[in-house]
Amino acid sequence: MLAALGLSSLDELFSDVPCGHSKTEGVPYEPMDEFSVKSCLERMLSKNKLYGKRCFIGGGPWFHHIPSALKHLISRGEFLTSYTPYQPEASQGMLQALFEYQSLISELYGMEIANASLYDLPTAIAEAMLLSARVTGRRKFIVPSSIPKERAAVLRGYGEPQGIRIVEIAYDGAGRLDREALLKEADQGAAAVYVETPSFFGTVDAEIEEVVEIAHDVGALAVVGADPLSLGLLKSPGECGADIAVGDGQPLGIPPGLGGNGLGIMACRLDNCILRQMPGRIVGMTRTAVGEGRGFVLALSTREQHIRRQRATSNICTNEALLAVAAAIYLSLAGREGLRKIADGILRRTDYAVRRMKECGLRLPFSGLHFRDFAVEVADPDGVNTRMRGIGLSGGRDLSKDFGLAALLFAVTELHSKEDIDELVNATGWAAHG
């Protein structure tokens, strides 16, 4: 091939590169064979501690069951090694799978439209904030102060360049957005109110409609966050009147992976203004050019960066498509009954854990129904975590740093048996009381 170009070495192809081409740059060792790479990685990674289902850390990511069929399906090379489906005729499989993801998420969240994924929940809320600002022309975004600091940091990063002010509203003793405080802040300058149920503390707000109404009364949009598994049983954002719904897709068959497997869910109701401002890929169903048969294509591309450039609704290009397919497979496997059972199972386990904690003399900072996550007061969260780790349990998320609460946030899922929960409760009691 070099001869066809009249060249004698590869280096001649780089004679126009003005720097560095005389030495091997950057990676100071020789290629390694497959066996050696594997041994090297296994040795390094053995230093990670695995808790398995003895991990009870709340606030996400969570340890839920991952169906074997799902793992195998998303490992298929045709899905795994494909690019964004720019040539629809050869990419019908990925397009249909993403259309089904959008459809399943729409049903679950009670909305009409979902995009084919954003990076994770924090960036999904941030995109919902920017979307609300574009739709309303306003520059204030109201959020509960119960969101963790790292999420608030993402919102500030996305909001500041657009002149968006983020206002945090206090929560009450049931972990709910304080209605009085909200009424004071919700005014004609508000682009949207963000509220979530279950909250970061796991508390379920039974009257989300009130918040939606307060937002709508001042012409702001209502952005409602919900955990996808909780929606097997609990009322959907759509039923509560939300304009935009967001969620963390990780519980839908995606492993925790050090928090690195994000899946940002975003759905909206069928409203032309919102739809035209939606960020991210959206797959649409269509017909063939000759008018027969059905097929799928990327729709509404004129919103996107490769066409609209600086006037695009977002810069997002690469997203979390394969994890969206995983979520679609999960929802297809679970189905209507399975999802209801999982939600019910988690609610009952959480209820049991909360009850047992109280029986053990521990106090909970928040009252009312919880889903999966729940906080428990302890005088010295860091010390309790250390003691629990000493007996092979993960401990919980320390709420003192973000919220000034002397408490740990735990989570129980469908993987935990009664005995597992008893062990958690006893260990917490032991570690807290010394």
Next chain:
Amino acid sequence: MDERAFRQSRYDEPLVFDLGREGREGLSFPDFSEPRVLEVPSQIRRKDLRLPQLSEVEVVRHFTRLSQMNWGIDTGPYPLGSCTMKYNPRLNEEIASLDQIQMIHPLQSDDELQGALELMYRLERLLSSLTGMHRFTLQPAAGAHGELTGCLIMRKYFKELGEDRGEIIVPDTAHGTNPASAAMAGFNVVEVPTGPDGCIEIEALKGAVSAKRTAGMMMTNPNTLGIFEKDVLEISRIIHEAGGLLYYDGANLQGIIGRARPGDMGFDLVHLNLHKTFSTPHGGGGPGSGPVGVKGLLEGFLPVPLISEDGRGKYRLSWDAPKSIGKVRGWYGAFPVLVRAYCYLLSMGGSGLRLSSGIAVLNTNYFLRRVEGIRGFSTPFQGIRRKHEVVISAEPLLEETGVTAMDVSKALLDRGLHPPTVYFPQVVRESMMFEFTETETRENIDRYVEALREISAQAYSDPQTLKRAPENTAAGRLDEVWANHPRTMVLSHRMRQMKRG
């Protein structure tokens, strides 16, 4: 070549909503034997949940069939320009699926995550030395997310300096994400044109630069025409003399990896696409990873946390960075993607990476040489060496036969050859941007040349047949207008039911 030799699977596969039966489930999990029944108040109970009901085997068959109607690197060549669709080594998949990667929690203590932290630390050091940068954040989730991170860093940097600089310069050949990211970070975008040599016009750049307004310039090098920006050192001087910063879009790093470093060319910030140059799979659109590297003067602005090593082999997440832009996503980055990239770097070594850019560039220039002279296709920027990708134009074909670059793409599909990126970059009309990468075989590159020759002959003899292509794929040519028209648009099963009334 017999074009009938290729057939993609084609099923009339129903939507998952139209499969299954009442009462079926494909998932089981442990029961909870607690006698107390929990009553969920009716006001928070959802009314209905219209999810499908399938058994496990039905779900497996459905998604297996869908996968068979999808093109991947595993099924054939995939020369999308600027996408670097190289082979995704299966070793990396095996490592990334280990419990030690997938079943760890980001809030375990640093002591319990030493393996993960060490891997990320070592990856960061390798990326830094490969690009000539001081430090990297591994947090951004994708290339465009890296660009946004970089632009937010530039914004914060000038804010700290007390300078109000509101403009970012991008060439007209830039990826669409560059101007979109700059706008998201609050900048106005100033575009500079490409000259007849396929490089940025220096005089135009001088006119666009302002010592008051210019915050920086975003550049892809080699650019999206596959041409190395020969004046990069001069551009760096112009931008820096105006007090601006120079940003490197790493989408095209494949063109120079292991041979030249952006840091040595004067770039102050870099993002890399681990899902391109570093062999991690694209998964139909993601997950990817877009780490951002910076020179020393910008280190303090990187998102938190960074990973530090205490000199005794202990690794820590360090959150202490008062000038940091904060966070751009949850947690620490797309960890399983980072693992794959690290495995790739170990497998390749320095000499392997250098060889990879050599072969990728050889493949491109070999293809260009062979494609020259095929009737109907022009090769703009004649006589200029390409790097890892090349843009050819089907403009003569369109003018003489009415056959478009899109028609050519569909005809390639019928021959079992995935088309290149089309209609980008916009500076070339009827553009077709090929990037074979170092993992494509010579035989397959020759097949593309032969296919283009055949398609050209067909265009001049029987152009109407080409308008009917593709016929051998899972679907025939699709109606984009129908998909986007408000009256016929269907974006979910729910919308389909509403339209049906």
